[in-house]
Amino acid sequence: MEHSDSERLQELARFLRTRRARLAPEQVGLSACGRRRTPGLRRGEVAQLSGMSVDWYTWLEQARDIKVSPQVLESIARALQLDVNERKHLFVLALRQLPTDSSTNESVVNPMLQTFLDLQGANPAYVTDHRLNVVGWNLAACLVYGPYPEMTPRERNSIWRTFTSPYVRELLQEHWESHARHRLAHFRANYARFAGDAWWMQFIEELHEASTHFKAWWPQHDVLDRPEGRKINYHPVAGTLVFDQISFQTTGSPDLTITVNMPSGDSDTASKMDTLLRSSKKDSPC
Incomplete structure (x- = not known):
């Protein structure tokens, strides 16, 4: 076993022991019979509540290199009454x-x-x-990439829009294919966590029907994590816009990716964007 795996399993064992120690039998519906030399639940009680053998649970707390399924981890999380963040931590330590479903309720842009x-x-x-749904934007993004408030949820999915929207084609022109392949590789990397999930399977099937390019490129299995770098757009009003793009995540919502397109310093994009913003009407749907 590699040192990194050994340390990860030790951390998992320590985490389980601390969460077991904080629970009293009465909190989980068990009677507190007999004296206890240490606080909290016994290993056998956690195993009982989790529906697993005492030996199997004990091996986890002994940092043994054993295979555990997501179903087993879910049972342990319920038995130890873990909150959302603790449950995520358990999965990362046990399965990396x-x-x-950790992102099911996190696709919301908070006021901050x-x-x-x-x-x-x-x-x-x-x-x-x-899923590459655009779930938040500012006025500048709306003016360049389209009126997000007027779009359907499907239209606000960036992979769907990349492969089906005439506006996106015109915005990117000769750069469309490289952008589309890049976006598809990003989508494919995200799909690895949800392979077989009903939403993803249906969405991919519909994209196969909607786009011959997607149908041809999907079997190539290109993967990419975060799209960054120089982006060139041909806006119908502002003209050529050159951006340097950076993407990052917040600690509070790790499944949300923030992308900022900064006008390139070696172009007149900044002044064009200022003009575009000033000329936007107050009743703009953005």
Whole structure:
């Protein structure tokens, strides 16, 4: 076993012991019979509540290199009454991945994050979730990439829009294919966590029907984590816009990706964006 794996399993064992120690039998519906030399639940009680053997649970607390399924971890999380963050921590330590449903209720842009987007001013900025749905944006992004408030949820999915929207094609022109392949590789990397999930399977099937390019490129299995770098857009009003793009995540919502497009310093994009923002009407859907 590699040293990194050994340390991870030791950390898992310590985490389980601390969470077991904080629970009294009465908190989980057990009677507190007999004297206890240490606080909290006994290993056998956690095993009982989890529906697993005492030996198997004991091996986890002994940092043994054993295989555990997500179902077993879910049972342990319920038995130890772990909160959302603790449950995620358990999965990362045991499987080196988040629970597959960890992002179900996190695709919401909170007021602080929206304020951050708005403060970007002439920098088009938006937020995507793990499915590449655009779930937040500022005025600059709306003016460049389209009226997000008027779009359907499907249209706000950036992978769907990349492969089906004539506007995106015109915005990218000769750069469309490289962008589409890049976006598809990002989507494919995210899909690895949800392979077989009903939403993803249906969405991928519909994209196969909607786009011959997607149908041809999906079997190539290209993967990419975070899209960054130089982006060139051909806006119907502002003309050629050159951006330097950076993407990052927040600690509070790890499945939300914030993307900021900064006008390139060696172009006139900044002044064009200022003009575009000033000329936008007050009743703009953005």
